Amino acid sequence: MIQPPTLPTNYTVKPGQIKTSTGKTIRTEEMIINMGPQHPSTHGVLRLEIVVDGEIIVDCIPHIGYLHRCFEKHCEQMTNYQQVIPYADRMDYCSAMTNEWAFALAAERLLKIEVPERVEYIRVIMAELQRIASHLIAVGTYGIDSGAFTPFLYTFIDREKILDLFEMTCGARLLYNYIWIGGLSHDLPPKFIEQTKEFVAYFRPRVKMLNDLLSYNEIFVKRTANVGVLPREVAINYAVSGPQLRGSGVNWDLRRDDPFVIDHKLDWQPQVGKGEVGTVGDCWDRHIVRMREMEQSLNMIEQALAGLPEGNVKAAIPKRIRPEKDAEIYVRTEASRGELGYYIISDGTASPFRVKARGPAFVNLSVLPEIVRGGLIADLVLTAGSIDIVLGEVDR
Amino acid sequence: MEFIQTLLANQLVVSILLSALPLVFIILMVLVVLYTEMKVAAHIQDRVAYMRTGWHGVLQPIADMLKLLQKEDIIPTKADKLLFRAAPFIAFTGTYVAYAVLPFSSIYIGSNINLGAFFLVAAGSLVVIGILMAGWASNNKWSLFGGVRSAAQMISYEIPTALAVIIAVMITGSLNLQEVTKFQDGGIGNWLVFGGPLPWMQKLMLMPFTVITFFILFVASIAEVNRTPFDLPEAESELVQGFNTEYSGMRFAMFYLSEYANLFTVSAVVVSLFLGGWSSPFGAFMSGPVWGVFWFTSKAFLFILIQIWIRWTLPRLRVDQLMYVSWKVLTPWLFVCIFAVGLILVI
Amino acid sequence: MGLLDQRFENGNVFITSLDGLLNWARLSSLWQMQFGLACCAIEMMAASASNFDIMRFGVIPRATPRQVDVMFVAGTVTIKMASRIKRLYDQMSEPRYVISMGSCANCGGPYWEHGYHVLKGVDRVIPVDVYIPGCPPRPEALLEGIMKLQEKVRKESMIRKRA
Amino acid sequence: MDLYTIILYFFAVVTLGSACIVVFSRNIVRAAFALLFAFFGVAGIYIFLLADFIAITQLLIYVGGIMVLMLFSVMLTSHQINVDAKTGTIQTLPAILIAACVGGGVIWVFWITDWKEKSDLPVIDTTAAKIGELLLTNYLLPFEIASVVLLVALVGAAMIARREKKG
Amino acid sequence: MLTEFGKALIFLIIGAIFVALGLVGAWVFRPHRPYPEKNATYECGEEPVGSAWIRLNVRFYVTALIFLIFDVEVAFLFPWALVYRQFGLMGFLEMAVFLIILIVGYAYVWVKGDLNWDKPKPQIPVFDRTIVTAGRMRSVSTILDDDDVNEGVE
Amino acid sequence: MEEVVKFLQHPGLTHYLILSGLLFSLGLFAVLTRRNAIMVLMGVELILNAANINFVAFSRYVSTSIDGHVVAIFVIILAAAEAAIMLAIVLNIYQNFNTVNVDDINQLKD
Amino acid sequence: MTAQEIFDVLKAKFGDALPEEKLSAAGGSAAAGFSLQVWITIAPGRTKEICSFLRDDSEMQFDTLSCLSGVDYNNGTFGVVYHLSSMVQKHKIVLKAFCTKEHPHIQSVSSVWGTANWHEREVFDLFGVIIDEHPDLRRILLPDDWEGNPLRKDYKVQEFYHGMKVPY
Amino acid sequence: MSSIGTYFYNIFHSLYTVVVGMRITIKHLFTRSATVQYPTVKMKIPERARNRLFVNIDDCIGCDQCAMACPVDCITIETIKSTPDMDLGMTSKNTKKRLYLPRFDIDIAKCCYCGLCVWPCPTECIVMTDVYEFAEYDRKDLIYSFSNMTEEEIAAAKVRLEQYNQEQAAKKAAAVPAKEPAPPAANPLPPSVPDIGKA
């Protein structure tokens, strides 16, 4: 039934660790518990098969694929590139904007399209708003994981305001189909700038409130500090990305380090976990990185709004999308959860030959078994929560 | 008529009727508390909750109960059927027995045992057994974890509770809750939390310790009823629903009822030991048997409200932190208080 | 819609029949299984959050299927998940209802054609009471679906022949 | 037979019945839960003996403490919850004989002895206070020794339980 | 006195009767259609693996043990608390000795760590440095440390 | 027959004593036959309870003092201490030998 | 380092493991604004060796495996594409290893980069490429008893799975 | 900090943060709730909202562009060519309609509300409305049929086309190098059932 855990050989195991990697059978005092697919704290249909000794986790084997929606197959079956965008939306449904952006970007690079500057600015605004919305879900559900229900509802109130902005822009609340290859589906609506500024002003104190209510609450700190520590070398080796990587103390943000858009022109700072309350790379660091990133995103939004040029948002949308034969591209962007890459191979027809989506959550989740060993079940819940997975993207 | 009179003359019948009163109270109280909790929680969270059953949804708890009455009652094949059936009985009975010694008013107390406070401490253990039984009998890993954890938590916090009760007993010199309350009668200044009706010097010296004791008792009582931040046994994010994961329908309703009834019990203990029970805070003003019921329940409700407030604010402790709080924070502080109070009272 | 409305509708003072009362209890206290599958689950969460507040309808999330009345199948049902959903549905205590939320649960939605691993409609494994279209349905649409379900429950009889 | 006596017998039956389940049940967890009822019945008997404090202590310590401890132990060692009573240290039949002989002998002695009961003894209303006084006066030494016993039990049991698995 | 306990007994019985009544009442209304899948054990939608009657952590025993000892102590404290004032300082001291002896045990278990629940013993994954060249480590730390610009710590 | 009924109708010391005797023999039986160490312990607890009933009964019916109560309390305490230690030993043995059978333990003794 | 330099280094060190003589580029035109990708073809049986060199060499320091994708080229060839990047040196490279449909075996690199573990399982799952020396080669997304490898171009979906109709 | 100091610091710090949190929540107890009480109050839907599709069938020229654009293939259009002697009227955009639409079904249960079908429509007759409340008890009720042709009309149109085709064929046979019938529309007619998939 249970598979041996997979410790890559180049990781040393601390002395005193129970050796389950050798035998297939568990010891008599251990037991296997299924957490999920229906479990309140697996954030969707993740199934964690955990081996526990008492309450201490000996091993954890994630089982994914309960939401495998055949994204890559669909990409190949579409009649044109544009039709992929709705599916890209549905991949990471908490952060649809960044997903469609990444795909649009990849297609644009494949087609060598240059988009107007206004489009880039709007895309940044949208992506950062989306990042806030996505982090709000992460923070809110993390509150539930830690037993506090109220922050979840507060974050959703704030998120609803962002969704209103999105809805007035493109008509949808969750899955936007807004960023098209070479442009946008709509220009900004008239009152958008005003309302966004309002939102930014409204949201800053809310971040502080959330911090007071949750992040700096002593119980919360005690629960998350020193839990699920992911050292930076391991994080890099596992290609972990996004807030999780930065939470491990690696100052790496694709928006700055592999600039794919105008983000690097704006004034902002990637936020890094410093181990203020525990070890660098623990759950609290990941959480607080998200909280602080939201503030940074607000800065970016403000600047992008200020610098928004005029122009046509549909100028570069190609009539027919037909890249050259055998062209291929891998484009990586910094989505809400980390490095979102699209690898597209074209065969010269109007539909992609192969699309591989490299979802950040998929990769981030793969490190989970490494960091939960030795913790309690409660720690597992918090560690899994701090990774902020979206199953749509893990399973695609 | 005559029949009723003869019936009322029979002491047994009367005491049975009197003993059934708290049951009515429990049911009403649970309905009210359920409603209040959801409403308060909702408003804390900028929501409204229950709006569609009657005026502002006041009938919602009734609907819930009626619905639970209609739910199928599932006994899993693998469960230990006998124990599975017995568990709700034990849990609820244990809860209800505790009501026997709560002094609702100066004239009503279910059973005026001389050892009331002691009895309360002991009765709590029945609930522990019921929960343990439920967790075991379900033959479900989550239930077992929940049940055992619940039991471990309740017994861990029973010690602080008992020690705090002892401090109250030391000051009042009686285990009879009715007498403990009478001892504190006569206004807010006489409440034990402020040192009781003792000479000024003693009172001032006692005050810090009684306040600490009171506070600890309050914390322990939250933990005893498994509420946030101590709600690990039912921690939804880890253990699904804890020990009642496999229970459905009316059997579950009994646990639900007993949980909320316990909520009142622990608040009532705090109130009658430290906040003057049924006695009015204004001395003779607004006091009397009927007012007594009012004061007693409203004080207890105040506590329930505070518990609700705490519940919807805080995250949950982890199990080791839970034990830490009980054994390494509350208990030692209470030892200190016992020594201090003991010394102050004899010199 | 609740008790009080009925009073005005029927013109009599209180509930006329036990059946009505019991139906009323069932329809106003629909406990929900805490369980979401995909994008629609986010909208379901939004529906339970402050702005829409599903609890106004008496919907309380419970984690275990034993104590719930209604299961919102919110999201894409994959074939790997279908057997689990069936099992969870089986383990719910009767009377139980299912609301299929979103295109995916209705019929496979955007994945109906090429989704080799997507179950084309949850009604292939469990009976569905109300279908809510949308991708994702707005939270209000979910609320409307609940009201539709309530209508359905209202018409039921206590001794039902179901499943 | 008045109500009083009926209730007494009720408790007696509860006690003995549960004890029988404890002795004859093949499921150790059920045996443990039956023990709970036995203790409970004994507590009832104590009340009839006007020993209210002892009764509640019984509830507190046996039901609340020892039972929980035992249940935990059972659950800790529980990969076999069925325990066979057949092949014990002593075979069943000799055991029955021994138990019956000893028990019967004791009961016979109880039966034939004239105990000079004084049924009109004054009812002591405040046993708890009396016990407290006795503890602080006559039984001071045992009282203090009890604390030592408890200390030893605590330290010893904790130590034994803590000892790691051999090898 | 007996009658007071009698009343407590009545409470007990009424409690049990209430539960029974509730169950009987539910039996009138509720459907009852069991089938094997329905009665299967719930485990988050998966098929349960192994029996749930597993062995628990020895911690639970230790907790119960400490509880038991203190429970006993509480049983002593109650009668004492009732009367000790009659004995003045002596009464207090006698109990103080009793308590202190027990507190010694308490301190013992505290120091020995028996009061600690199973603390999580997180096993932080360690990257094996031996197969990584020294240059790598240095350069990793440079990208880690060069940005100490984030002063946003509150 | 009548005598029996009469006897039953007027509970007195003897009744309690007989009850305790029965309890005692049940406990003894459990101690003798059970192989599971915890079950043996349960038998011991029954015996102790039987003894306690005696103490309290004598104190009720024979003397005016309540010394019997105090003794009973001490017995309860001893029972608690004994249970604690014994269960600890059982657990320890279980951890080492993976059995709680008294006989097996006997054989396992080095 | 540019791709050419990396290629040269590799050529010097693992000459026999690089089937192609030169750097390959997509679609012929690698220039023009955005660099479409160039890649190095490596032998499917030597990936681990080459990758650990790329990771550990102080000049290369490819500490991250950004992406690992399987491709069915629809001509009897499968490929696995490795997108490497270095956080330290800030350069990127693409490696490709090809295998045939008849003998779909590629060596695992999960001992070099932890992240490769799941990616390789996915390749195994969706393409049926057997990853040699993988510590835990199971299907990852699809159920264990699923038939076929869906991302193969010739994939036909099965009609029923455990009694559930699969196609619409 | 010494361990004793930490002990006390922890206790008081915990209490302090608990109080901070409780202050926040009690403030919220008295603020206005954010809830929109749905059935009585409805949220404002922005004009761009993308909810249920609506087809103004009178304007539709049956060009099948929408079905082509749909990634989900949930639009099914069947057309019957009209004969030149029939006048199907004009759309509101002054395009001449040349096709009968016996079938214009949108399986609203499959639709993913992406709005891609709206853009290419030459007559802007397929639009997304702000109707979002259309839950049904039966899945079949979610297939929306927009065609307004009755069975008889469809049959008649088919017959007419058949006749026309026969006539044309007859004409063709009579005069071999005769003129082709006029091309039906500016847009080349795609197959009536869209065939999406790779060539």
Ligand code: SF4
């Ligand atoms: S219906 Fe749409 S929103 Fe809902 S799960 Fe399916 S794809 Fe996601």
Ligand code: SF4
């Ligand atoms: S909205 Fe999208 S899915 Fe729906 S019919 Fe139009 S194109 Fe198709």
Ligand code: SF4
């Ligand atoms: S694109 Fe417009 S006109 Fe053409 S078929 Fe669709 S709805 Fe009709």
